[in-house]
Amino acid sequence: MKILKIFIILFLSIGFSHLKSDEKNDELKSKILKNIRCLICQGQSVYDSESEFASSIKLIVDRKINEGLKEDQIYEFLREKYGEWAIYDPQLNEKTYILWLLPLLLFLFGGVIMIKKLIFKN
Amino acid sequence: MKNKFSLFIAIIFLSFCFIVFYKGLSKPNTYIPKIMSKKNIPIFEVKDFNSNAYLNSENIFEEDTFYIVNIWASWCVPCRTEHPLLMGLSKNQSVKLIGLNYKDNLSNAKKFINEFGNPYSQIIVDNDGTLSVEFGAYGVPETLIIDKNKKIIRKFIGPINKKIVEEIKLIIK
Numbered sequence: 001m002k003i004l005k006i007f008i009i010l011f012l013s014i015g016f017s018h019l020k021s022d023e024k025n026d027e028l029k030s031k032i033l034k035n036i037r038c039l040i041c042q043g044q045s046v047y048d049s050e051s052e053f054a055s056s057i058k059l060i061v062d063r064k065i066n067e068g069l070k071e072d073q074i075y076e077f078l079r080e081k082y083g084e085w086a087i088y089d090p091q092l093n094e095k096t097y098i099l100w101l102l103p104l105l106l107f108l109f110g111g112v113i114m115i116k117k118l119i120f121k122n
Numbered sequence: 123m124k125n126k127f128s129l130f131i132a133i134i135f136l137s138f139c140f141i142v143f144y145k146g147l148s149k150p151n152t153y154i155p156k157i158m159s160k161k162n163i164p165i166f167e168v169k170d171f172n173s174n175a176y177l178n179s180e181n182i183f184e185e186d187t188f189y190i191v192n193i194w195a196s197w198c199v200p201c202r203t204e205h206p207l208l209m210g211l212s213k214n215q216s217v218k219l220i221g222l223n224y225k226d227n228l229s230n231a232k233k234f235i236n237e238f239g240n241p242y243s244q245i246i247v248d249n250d251g252t253l254s255v256e257f258g259a260y261g262v263p264e265t266l267i268i269d270k271n272k273k274i275i276r277k278f279i280g281p282i283n284k285k286i287v288e289e290i291k292l293i294i295k
Binding site for chain 2: 039040052053055056057059060063080081082
């Protein structure tokens with residue numbers, strides 16, 4: 001009887017851990033798909049799109065996750081196939097540094113103006 | 123003096139915005155990527171259209187031969203318009219045409235080939251579209267040129283036309 005109980009507990013724990021890993025994979029898949037641009041749609045992510053292109057990308061991402069690829073590796077695969085544009089979150093490199101640094105510069109510029117005005121007022 | 127400087131800055135800023143929006147709006151909405159560098163063809167295993175046997179990419183693409191990979195489907199209307207041009211290209215001895223049948227019904231695809239002719243030396247089947255993604259394709263029709271070193275050197279999105287055929291002929295010369 002004891003052995004049977006142990007077997008049942010083991011069986012259930014294995015089953016639940018499998019479900020948990022499936023859940024994790026689904027979460028990762030959604031996260032990745034939301035960050036991939038549907039290249040043939042207007043302003044939609046692959047996650048939101050039902051186009052043929054998007055459905056193929058969904059399958060590929062699913063396959064790559066099951067193969068054990070990490071999030072960054074999947075983005076790199078898509079970048080290699082479709083370029084930087086395919087990913088919503090672009091990397092910081094020589095082509096995108098203006099995109100990343102301009103808001104920071106504008107923020108600093110605005111801050112300097114505000115501080116200057118405050119000092120002059122005082 | 124201060125007012126003049128502010129006005130100057132405002133004019134510069136508005137001109138900058140105008141140029142950005144003008145350029146952005148005059149650009150087409152469809153994204154057409156540039157192939158910056160030659161890319162290797164993917165390694166894959168795929169079903170043959172006629173025999174249903176599984177083929178390896180190593181056996182499909184041989185070295186020292188130019189290949190044209192044409193992605194097509196029987197349900198794709200632009201594929202019908204480009205088909206006569208592909209038939210013409212198939213007569214060229216210096217290139218082999220590989221057809222990649224994309225998300226298609228097999229019997230419809232066979233009807234299409236019987237009706238319009240077969241320009242391909244080999245047809246492979248991509249039922250779920252994932253092989254096309256491995257090639258970096260967007261959909262149908264799409265045509266890729268593969269050089270003698272098994273590298274993708276050119277990609278034409280949409281149906282090919284006479285101008286593109288001339289370009290292809292120049293590449294494979």
